[in-house]
Amino acid sequence: MNVIKPVSTLPWRLELRSVSKHYSNGTANGVLAVDGVDLQLARGEIHALIGENGAGKSTLMKMVYGLEQPSAGTILLDGKAVRFNAPATAIAAGIGLVPQHVQLIASFSVARNVVLGAEPARLGWLRQAEAVRATRDLSRRYGLEVDPLALVASLSLGEQQRVEVIKALYRGADLLMLDEPGAVLSQDEAVSLFCALRALADAGLTVLLITHKISDVLDVADRYTVLRAGRVVGSGVSAEASAAGLASLIVGQPVANLNMLNTPAPVDTAGGTQARAAARLRVQQLVLRTGTAECLDGVSFDVAPGEILGIAGVEGNGQHLLAKVLSGHAPDAGSVGVGGVDGIEVDYTGAGVRAALRCGVAVVPADRLHDGAAPDLSIADNAIASTYARAPLSLRGWLQPGAVDAAARRMIAAFRVKADGPQQAIGTLSGGNMQKIVLARSLESRPRVLVACQPTRGVDIGAATFLRDRLLALREAGAAIVLISADLDEVLLLSDRIAVMYRGRIAGHFRRGQAEAHTLAACMTGAHSPAHAGPRHSHDAALAKAAP
Amino acid sequence: MKAAMYSLLPRARSMRLIAAIGVALLAGLALMACVSSEPLRAWLILLTGALPELRHGTDGAWHWHRLVRFGTVLEDTVNLSLLGLAVAIPFRARQFSLGADGQLFLGALAGAVVALYWPGPGWLALLLCAAAAMLAGFLWGGATGVLKQCCGANEMVVSLMLNLIAIEFYRLVILYCLRDPNAGFPATAFFPDKATFAPLLAQTNVTWMLVAAPLAALATALLLGRTTLGYEIRVTGSAPDFAHAAGLPVGRAVVLSMALGGALAGLAGFHVGHALLKRLPVDLTPGLGLEGLLVALLARHQPRSVVPAAFFYAWLRAGGQAMERSTDVSREIALVIQALVILLVVAQRWPLAAWMRRLAARRAHA
Numbered sequence: 001m002n003v004i005k006p007v008s009t010l011p012w013r014l015e016l017r018s019v020s021k022h023y024s025n026g027t028a029n030g031v032l033a034v035d036g037v038d039l040q041l042a043r044g045e046i047h048a049l050i051g052e053n054g055a056g057k058s059t060l061m062k063m064v065y066g067l068e069q070p071s072a073g074t075i076l077l078d079g080k081a082v083r084f085n086a087p088a089t090a091i092a093a094g095i096g097l098v099p100q101h102v103q104l105i106a107s108f109s110v111a112r113n114v115v116l117g118a119e120p121a122r123l124g125w126l127r128q129a130e131a132v133r134a135t136r137d138l139s140r141r142y143g144l145e146v147d148p149l150a151l152v153a154s155l156s157l158g159e160q161q162r163v164e165v166i167k168a169l170y171r172g173a174d175l176l177m178l179d180e181p182g183a184v185l186s187q188d189e190a191v192s193l194f195c196a197l198r199a200l201a202d203a204g205l206t207v208l209l210i211t212h213k214i215s216d217v218l219d220v221a222d223r224y225t226v227l228r229a230g231r232v233v234g235s236g237v238s239a240e241a242s243a244a245g246l247a248s249l250i251v252g253q254p255v256a257n258l259n260m261l262n263t264p265a266p267v268d269t270a271g272g273t274q275a276r277a278a279a280r281l282r283v284q285q286l287v288l289r290t291g292t293a294e295c296l297d298g299v300s301f302d303v304a305p306g307e308i309l310g311i312a313g314v315e316g317n318g319q320h321l322l323a324k325v326l327s328g329h330a331p332d333a334g335s336v337g338v339g340g341v342d343g344i345e346v347d348y349t350g351a352g353v354r355a356a357l358r359c360g361v362a363v364v365p366a367d368r369l370h371d372g373a374a375p376d377l378s379i380a381d382n383a384i385a386s387t388y389a390r391a392p393l394s395l396r397g398w399l400q401p402g403a404v405d406a407a408a409r410r411m412i413a414a415f416r417v418k419a420d421g422p423q424q425a426i427g428t429l430s431g432g433n434m435q436k437i438v439l440a441r442s443l444e445s446r447p448r449v450l451v452a453c454q455p456t457r458g459v460d461i462g463a464a465t466f467l468r469d470r471l472l473a474l475r476e477a478g479a480a481i482v483l484i485s486a487d488l489d490e491v492l493l494l495s496d497r498i499a500v501m502y503r504g505r506i507a508g509h510f511r512r513g514q515a516e517a518h519t520l521a522a523c524m525t526g527a528h529s530p531a532h533a534g535p536r537h538s539h540d541a542a543l544a545k546a547a548p
Numbered sequence: 549m550k551a552a553m554y555s556l557l558p559r560a561r562s563m564r565l566i567a568a569i570g571v572a573l574l575a576g577l578a579l580m581a582c583v584s585s586e587p588l589r590a591w592l593i594l595l596t597g598a599l600p601e602l603r604h605g606t607d608g609a610w611h612w613h614r615l616v617r618f619g620t621v622l623e624d625t626v627n628l629s630l631l632g633l634a635v636a637i638p639f640r641a642r643q644f645s646l647g648a649d650g651q652l653f654l655g656a657l658a659g660a661v662v663a664l665y666w667p668g669p670g671w672l673a674l675l676l677c678a679a680a681a682m683l684a685g686f687l688w689g690g691a692t693g694v695l696k697q698c699c700g701a702n703e704m705v706v707s708l709m710l711n712l713i714a715i716e717f718y719r720l721v722i723l724y725c726l727r728d729p730n731a732g733f734p735a736t737a738f739f740p741d742k743a744t745f746a747p748l749l750a751q752t753n754v755t756w757m758l759v760a761a762p763l764a765a766l767a768t769a770l771l772l773g774r775t776t777l778g779y780e781i782r783v784t785g786s787a788p789d790f791a792h793a794a795g796l797p798v799g800r801a802v803v804l805s806m807a808l809g810g811a812l813a814g815l816a817g818f819h820v821g822h823a824l825l826k827r828l829p830v831d832l833t834p835g836l837g838l839e840g841l842l843v844a845l846l847a848r849h850q851p852r853s854v855v856p857a858a859f860f861y862a863w864l865r866a867g868g869q870a871m872e873r874s875t876d877v878s879r880e881i882a883l884v885i886q887a888l889v890i891l892l893v894v895a896q897r898w899p900l901a902a903w904m905r906r907l908a909a910r911r912a913h914a
Binding site: 327352371373384385394 | 775776783789791793794795
C-alpha cells in the first residue's frame with residue numbers, strides 16, 4: 001500500500017474546497033449537515049470517508065453526485081470547478097455511485113441491468129450480444145466475476161453489488177463512490193469486493209469508500225478522512241493509522257466501553273449434567289429445509305441464564321432460519337424449549353410468535369426497516385408492539401393512550417433516543433435511534449430469552465456501544481441471549497460462547513478466549529473443522545468438550 | 549416572523565387540498581367555456597345549485613325553496629359516508645375491498661326481511677332491521693377476508709365476484725319471495741311505519757340517519773385509534789412483515805377489517821331501504837359502492853375526513869344535476885370536475901408545487 005501523492009503537475013481527480021451544506025426547511029434554525037469540508041482524491045487511490053451516521057458522509061456524497069447542491073464552497077474535477085444539478089451531469093463527468101442497497105431489476109439479466117438506461121441499440125432494438133460482451137469484458141478486466149446472462153434475482157447480495165460496480169464502470173465512471181458497501185455483505189463477499197476495488201485503483205481509477213467500519217479503513221483504503229458532525233476532524237494515510245486512534249476521532253471521545261471485555265464472566269455451572277439442568281434455552285436437532293441452499297441440518301445447543309451465545313457465520317448459512325424457529329415458527333424436526341421460572345422446561349416448538357413471547361422469548365429482527373418496525377407509524381405505535389395486548393397498555397381491548405404515551409416516553413428516555421416525541425414517525429429517525437426503539441421494545445416484555453439478530457447492523461458507533469451495553473445488562477440480569485451477528489468483532493466482544501454456523505450446521509463451538517478471529521473465520525468457511533467440535537460430533541460431545 | 553411561518557407548515561396539507569379543489573373547479577370553468585354559451589352561469593349553478601334558496605313569496609313572507617335538492621345532498625352524504633368508511637377500514641389493513649356494493653345489497657335485503665316479517669313490538673323493529681343489515685354486511689365482508697386468508701384468493705377479484713352473487717341473490721329474493729303483486733312493478737311492499745324513519749325535512753328523506761354518518765365516522769376513528777383491534781389493523785396495513793414478526797394476529801385483523809367495513813356498507817343498505825325508499829325495488833342500481841371508494845380516496849382513508857369528503861361529493865353531484873336541468877352543459881362536466889379533484893388530491897407529488905417550492909428556494913437563495 002504505497003502512499004499516493006499527486007504529481008505536482010497533475011491536479012486532484014476530485015477536490016472539495018470548504019464545501020458546506022445547510023438545510024433550512026423543517027426547523028427554524030436549520031441544520032448544517034456539512035460544514036466547510038476539504039477533501040482531495042488522487043487518481044488511483046482508495047480513499048475512505050469514515051464517520052458515524054449523521055456525520056455528513058451521505059450529504060457529501062450526494063453533493064458530489066449532483067443529488068444535492070452545496071450551499072457554499074467549490075467542487076473541482078481535475079482542477080476545474082464544476083456544478084452538478086443532476087446525477088446525469090455527474091455521470092457524464094465520470095462519477096459513478098454504488099448505492100448501499102442495490103437498485104437492480106431482479107427479473108432482468110445481469111447484462112441488461114448493466115446497460116439499463118444506456119443500452120447499445122440499433123434502430124431502437126437492444127443489441128443483447130453487445131450488452132453481454134461489454135459486461136463480460138468489464139467483469140474480466142477488473143476481476144468482478146459474474147455471469148452476464150444470470151438473472152439478478154438468482155444472485156447473492158455480494159454478486160448484486162458487483163453488478164452495480166460494473167454498471168457504474170459501463171457508464172464510463174473513473175471515480176467510483178461506494179456507500180457503505182460492507183454493510184450488507186458477508187465477510188467473504190466484502191473481501192472479494194475489496195480485492196476488486198484494489199484492482200480498479202491499480203488501473204488508475206479513483207475510489208471513494210463511504211463507511212463507518214474502522215476495519216475498512218485499515219484493510220482497504222490508502223488514505224482516510226474522518227467526519228464528525230459535518231466537519232473534517234482528521235485525515236491521513238491508512239498505513240499509519242490505528243484502530244483506537246480512528247475510533248476516538250470518530251466518536252470524539254475515547255471509547256469508554258471497550259472495557260466491556262472486563263465485565264465478569266457469567267456464573268459457570270461446573271459441567272455436563274448440571275449445565276444441562278440449568279439451561280434456559282434448549283435447542284435440539286433442528287431440521288428445516290426450504291428448497292434453497294439455506295437450511296437447518298441438525299442444530300443443537302443450550303444457553304444458560306446469564307450467558308450470551310454468539311452465533312457467527314457467513315450470512316445465508318442458516319442463521320436466518322434459526323432465528324425464525326427460535327421466534328416460534330415450526331421446524332421440520334427437532335425442538336426448542338425454554339426453562340420455566342419453576343425449573344420446568346416448556347416446549348414451544350412451532351407454537352407461534354405470540355406463544356413464544358408468552359414463554360419469555362423475545363426476538364430482535366435482523367432488518368429493522370422490513371420486519372423490525374413499521375416505519376410509517378409513530379414511535380409509540382412501534383414501541384408497544386409486543387406488549388399492547390396486556391394491561392396497563394390496554395384494558396378489555398381498549399388501548400390506554402396515557403399508558404402507551406408513558407411507555408414510549410420511558411423507552412425514549414431510557415435509551416437516549418433522539419426524537420421529538422412519541423408521535424414522531426419512527427422511519428424519520430436515524431438507524432441507530434430506530435434500532436434503540438426496536439431493542440427497547442424487545443426488553444419491555446422482560447424476556448428470559450433474547451434472540452438478537454444483527455442488533456447493531458448499520459448503526460453508528462455510539463449507538464452500537466449503547467445497544468451492546470444493554471445486551472450485557474440483560475445478561476447480568478440473568479437472561480439467556482442468542483446473539484446472531486455477521487459482525488465477527490461484535491460476536492467476539494460480547495459472547496461467552498460462540499457457535500459457528502456453516503451450511504445449516506454448527507461447524508464449531510468455542511468458549512470465550514478460546515477462539516481467535518482467524519480460527520473462527522476459517523471455521524465459518526468450512527475450511528477448518530476444529531478437532532474438538534466437528535459437525536459430525538453429537539451435540540452433547542460438543543458441549544462437554546467446550547466446557548473447561 | 550420566521551417562526552410563525554414554520555408553525556403554518558402542518559397546515560400545508562389542508563392548503564394543498566383547497567388548492568386542488570380550486571384548480572379542479574377552475575379547470576371545470578375552462579372546460580365549460582369550450583362547450584357552453586354561458587359558461588359562467590353554468591359554473592355558478594354547479595357551485596351553488598345544491599344550496600337552498602331563501603325567497604320572498606307573494607304572501608309577503610320569506611320561504612325556503614329548493615329544500616328537496618339540499619335534502620338529496622344530505623341523503624347522499626349519509627350513503628357516501630357509510631360506504632366511504634366501508635372502504636377505508638379494510639384499506640387501513642392494506643386490503644383493497646371492492647365489495648361494498650354487494651354488502652349494501654345484502655344489508656338492504658336483510659333489513660327488508662326483518663321489516664316485513666317482524667311480529668314483535670314496533671320500537672324494536674328499526675333497531676332489529678339495522679342490526680340485521682349490519683350483520684349481513686359483516687358476514688359478506690368477512691367472507692372476502694376468509695377466502696383471502698384461507699385460500700390466498702386476491703381480495704379485489706373475490707370482492708368483485710361476491711358483488712355479482714350478492715346482487716343476483718338480492719334480485720332473486722325480491723322477485724320470488726318478497727315481491728308485492730299489487731306494486732305495479734317488481735318491488736317489495738312498503739315497509740310498515742314502525743320499520744321506517746319519518747323525514748325531518750318536509751318532502752325529503754332526510755331522517756335521523758343523518759347523525760349515523762358522523763357517529764359511524766367517530767366509531768371508526770375510535771376503533772382504529774383506540775382499540776387493540778384497530779392497532780392490529782393499522783400495523784398490519786402499514787408493515788405486514790413487521791406485524792407477522794411481532795406476533796400480531798394478522799389474519800384476524802385482515803378478516804375483521806373487511807367484516808367491519810362490510811357492516812358499515814350493510815348499514816348504508818339499511819339507510820337506502822328504511823330511510824330513502826321505504827321499500828326495495830328489484831332494480832336498485834349498483835355502483836354506489838364504487839363511489840364510496842372515491843370518497844375514501846378523497847378522504848385519504850382518514851375516518852374524520854370521510855364525512856366532509858362525502859358531503860363535498862354529494863354537493864357537486866346535486867350541483868351538476870341542477871346545472872344540467874337549467875343550462876346547456878351536461879352533467880358529465882360535473883363528473884369530469886369530480887375526477888379532477890380526486891386526481892389532484894390523490895396524486896402523491898404535485899409537480900407544480902415542487903416547481904413553486906424550487907422557485908421560492910432560488911429566490912431565498914438569491
